[in-house]
Amino acid sequence: MDNTYLIIAKLFFLLSLSAFGGGNTVLPSMHMAAVSQHHWMTNQQFLDLFSISKAAPGPSTLIVELIAMKATGFSEESHFLFFSAALGALLAILAIFLPSSLLLLVVSRFWEIFQGMPWQYTIKKALLPITAGLILGSTWIVAKTAIHGWITAAMGLISLIMILRTKINPIIMMLVAALLSRILFKYIPFSDGF
Amino acid sequence: MNDQHEERSPLSQGRNISLGQLAKLFFFISLTSFGGGATAYIRRIIVENKKWLTNEEFFSGLALVQLLPGANVVGISLYIGNHLRGIPGALIAACCLIFPASMIFFGLGFLYFYIGELPSIEIMLKGAGAVACGLMASMFVEAAKESLHNLIDIFLFLVSFLLVYAAHIHVPYVIFMVAPIAIWWYRPRASKTISQPSSSPQETQNNYHG
Numbered sequence: 049m050d051n052t053y054l055i056i057a058k059l060f061f062l063l064s065l066s067a068f069g070g071g072n073t074v075l076p077s078m079h080m081a082a083v084s085q086h087h088w089m090t091n092q093q094f095l096d097l098f099s100i101s102k103a104a105p106g107p108s109t110l111i112v113e114l115i116a117m118k119a120t121g122f123s124e125e126s127h128f129l130f131f132s133a134a135l136g137a138l139l140a141i142l143a144i145f146l147p148s149s150l151l152l153l154v155v156s157r158f159w160e161i162f163q164g165m166p167w168q169y170t171i172k173k174a175l176l177p178i179t180a181g182l183i184l185g186s187t188w189i190v191a192k193t194a195i196h197g198w199i200t201a202a203m204g205l206i207s208l209i210m211i212l213r214t215k216i217n218p219i220i221m222m223l224v225a226a227l228l229s230r231i232l233f234k235y236i237p238f239s240d241g242f
Numbered sequence: 243m244n245d246q247h248e249e250r251s252p253l254s255q256g257r258n259i260s261l262g263q264l265a266k267l268f269f270f271i272s273l274t275s276f277g278g279g280a281t282a283y284i285r286r287i288i289v290e291n292k293k294w295l296t297n298e299e300f301f302s303g304l305a306l307v308q309l310l311p312g313a314n315v316v317g318i319s320l321y322i323g324n325h326l327r328g329i330p331g332a333l334i335a336a337c338c339l340i341f342p343a344s345m346i347f348f349g350l351g352f353l354y355f356y357i358g359e360l361p362s363i364e365i366m367l368k369g370a371g372a373v374a375c376g377l378m379a380s381m382f383v384e385a386a387k388e389s390l391h392n393l394i395d396i397f398l399f400l401v402s403f404l405l406v407y408a409a410h411i412h413v414p415y416v417i418f419m420v421a422p423i424a425i426w427w428y429r430p431r432a433s434k435t436i437s438q439p440s441s442s443p444q445e446t447q448n449n450y451h452g
Contacts, residue, residue: 069413106343148312181402
């Protein structure tokens with residue numbers, strides 16, 4: 049078996065268990081491993097994969113699949129190897145999701161067993177305000193990259209109000225906003241900045 | 243009805259959910275969730291549209307997920323699946339969330355590496371990103387309603403937010419710094435355990451249902 053598979057399995061296995069606070073926290077380590085350490089891709093390619101993972105549906109942590117595809121199926125010397133790429137992709141998905149998922153399952157089984165006990169109530173009451181703080185923190189971080197200028201600010205605000213007040217599926221709002229921004233940014237000057 | 247499920251979710255309507263329904267919904271979520279707002283999107287669908295979980299159940303699950311490593315979207319799906327249908331439910335929810343999307347990733351990866359070009363999606367992403375932001379903000383509004391009941395809650399909330407936002411401290415460190423104080427404050431006390439549940443009717447049911 050090719051060494052690359054082993055490297056991929058080990059890399060993502062370790063990152064799976066160190067991704068405290070979500071998948072985004074280990075992106076810098078992925079970048080370092082894929083670009084400077086193993087030379088699987090250029091810096092620009094990594095950035096492109098990052099924007100693909102943000103634009104594609106599903107968990108953006110699936111960027112590991114793209115990294116593994118490049119490493120196993122599209123190496124510089126050979127042309128495209130479908131099965132190698134598919135195998136690498138599957139391996140990366142299992143390595144990144146399985147360890148953290150098993151840990152979470154064990155913990156949440158205990159969590160359900162202790163349902164109703166005083167200490168479980170304590171922990172729940174204690175963690176909820178912190179969770180609210182963390183959610184606002186990550187909202188702020190998303191806002192810093194997503195909100196540029198008054199058009200996106202207005203879109204964010206309008207969608208917030210619509211989500212709180214109506215039952216419209218956010219996907220419909222996203223599609224409308226995507227089409228709107230395609231039109232607005234093309235025809236309104238200085239729309240991309242305050 | 244199965245005793246186990248009755249025990250798990252006293253308030254939500256989630257106890258009659260079949261594995262098939264779970265699979266179908268997470269398959270749908272897999273193909274329609276995008277970027278930063280994915281966890282908020284799941285809350286919107288599971289809590290508000292389907293009413294399979296209450297806000298309280300959802301956010302205590304999210305608290306657990308944030309405490310442990312791994313992608314939040316996958317974690318919350320595992321939690322929801324486990325809460326509704328035990329281990330099989332968790333596995334089905336997570337697999338149906340990951341694998342349909344992974345097919346699309348594979349296709350996009352193939353296009354990118356083989357043809358070497360990205361479709362110009364950047365401008366359209368601007369609008370979608372703004373909506374994702376609104377979605378996240380709406381989750382914050384709901385979380386605040388669910389968790390901020392008194393001054394100490396607001397204090398804990400503000401400290402955690404400022405540690406993440408202003409001091410740029412990583413999430414797990416924030417939890418390990420603030421949680422001990424919070425747990426100490428809410429520790430079971432003889433006088434408090436009696437008075438606490440009556441403060442909120444939801445908690446009363448949840449505490450004594452087992």
